Amino acid sequence: MxxxxxxxxxxxxxxxxxxxxxxxxxxxxxxxxxxxxxxxxxxxxxxxxxxxxxxxxxxxxxxxxxxxxxxxxxxxxxxxxxKTWCFWDDANLPETGMIHHSWKDLEVRAMNREIREQLQRYEYFCxxxxxxxxxxxxxxxxxxxxxxxxxxxxxxxxxxxxxxxxxxxxxxxxxxxxxxxxxxxxxxxTRSDISLKQHFMGWEIETSKSLFDPKRAIFMDFDVPQNSGVTFFYVLPFSINRALIEYTMFNEVLLTAEEYETELIRYIELRYGLDKNSYRITRREDGVIPMExxxxxxxxxxxxxxxxxxxxxxxxxxxxxxxxxxxxxxxxxxxxxxGSPIPESLASSYRFRVYDMMLLYLLKHDPAISVQIFHDLFYKNGFDRILHFLEEKTHFGQELKIFSSVPYSPFFKSIWKMKHRIFSGA
Ligand SMILES: Cc1cc2nc3c(=O)[nH]c(=O)nc-3n(C[C@H](O)[C@H](O)[C@H](O)COP(=O)(O)OP(=O)(O)OC[C@H]3O[C@@H](n4cnc5c(N)ncnc54)[C@H](O)[C@@H]3O)c2cc1C
Incomplete structure (x- = not known):
């Protein structure tokens, strides 16, 4: 010891x-x-x-x-x-002067569909x-x-x-x-049944051509190979020729630096027609976030x-x-x-802990259906409602409406598989 x-x-x-x-x-x-x-x-x-x-x-x-x-x-x-911290609820931000950029228009790509929307309630800040x-x-x-x-x-x-x-x-x-x-x-x-990692590498690139729309961010692009777990890119344009492009996976095994880089190079070429010599990498970020x-x-x-x-x-x-x-x-x-007791760190209510568990189970065991769920969530509900839900601010009636827009059976399966946690207080 x-x-x-x-x-x-x-x-x-x-x-x-x-x-x-x-x-x-x-x-x-x-x-x-x-x-x-x-x-x-x-x-x-x-x-x-x-x-x-x-x-x-x-x-x-x-x-x-x-x-x-x-x-x-x-x-x-x-x-x-x-690090670039992105979020859509700025209620507790110390100073709005800290915001580097924000987007009102968001896009999700999944199942070969481009879902675009202008946010009404929120704004996506960075x-x-x-x-x-x-x-x-x-x-x-x-x-x-x-x-x-x-x-x-x-x-x-x-x-x-x-x-x-x-x-x-x-x-x-x-x-x-x-x-x-x-x-x-x-x-x-405090053990976990499901312990995934959100791991990623991002490059901020500068291009000589005007390629990006600084008003619209690609929140998630799932239309990329999904061979080893849920995989997506996101693109945060800061100007017409400068953007952060990040390659992200939800699974258990980290990649080597070369593997992340190969995928970034491939994506930039595929989406923006840029070969490696047509842009300059001005900043790099990477990280691993626990999803457990x-x-x-x-x-x-x-x-x-x-x-x-x-x-x-x-x-x-x-x-x-x-x-x-x-x-x-x-x-x-x-x-x-x-002088009152310090609030416990557990940020979510029981209801949202159960939803998180169900989704975590699917992210781990059924990446293909998870991508469909992300597609249906954004396509059938609209971005504001889903961001409100992810912020855990919806009420039960709204949540039932959201769940009715995605395939039921995978969720029933996840409830069955996670019942020992769900019925013992999550
Ligand atoms: C690259 C990256 C991007 C992210 N982007 C987002 C995002 O867009 N939106 C979002 O909601 N979340 C995001 N996250 C998740 C989360 O918001 C961040 O990880 C956030 O920084 C967590 O804050 P923290 O204070 O817990 O940890 P940190 O910000 O990592 O702070 C920990 C501090 O402890 C110090 N430290 C560590 N060990 C020692 C030691 N032994 N002695 C002294 N000091 C020590 C470190 O130097 C560091 O300053 C991101 C995470 C990463 C890694």
Missing amino acids: NGYELRYSFCKSEHAKSISRITSNLFSSNMTDKSQTAEKFDLIIAGAGAAGLSLLWNLISSDKLSNLNILLTDLSFTPKND VKSSDFTEMILNRAKNDPRVTLIETKINGFRSTDQGAMMETDSGDFHANTIFQSVLKPPVTPH DRRYPARLCQNVYNIGTMGGVTKPSSGYAFTRILKHSKEIAIAVEN
């Missing part, structure tokens, strides 16, 4: 304890244990990605938290332009991770409540008065820690809360996480403000 596992076993033994004193001791500073020697804060945010930074933003935007002493830690605070990081860090650097430390985080443990974060630069103590860097261990209670039905524990150990991907907020059937992260951060900040 290595040191990391040892720390986890310590954390696990604390899991069952009540959370009621967590917020009540948020501002207490009477340390009686060995945390006396560590540097102390009211609150530590471990990890400055989407989750850590949006939480920080919400906390420092609150007038009620003028005395809060916050430590933000990450390996590096240098903004990286390595934020560059570098803009988001820079804007929030600039504000944090000028806020006397915030201390920034660049260091490697090695683990966490609970203490009598809060929790300790262990790093390459020493130990730091706080009454409460929010962490987005360590994956909570899988326990019998496991429940993530709200806490890694007592007083250490999981947020972001590590908090399990990713929507299992789509991989979208950004708006859920923003919403969760806002809810946490409100709870801290009010």
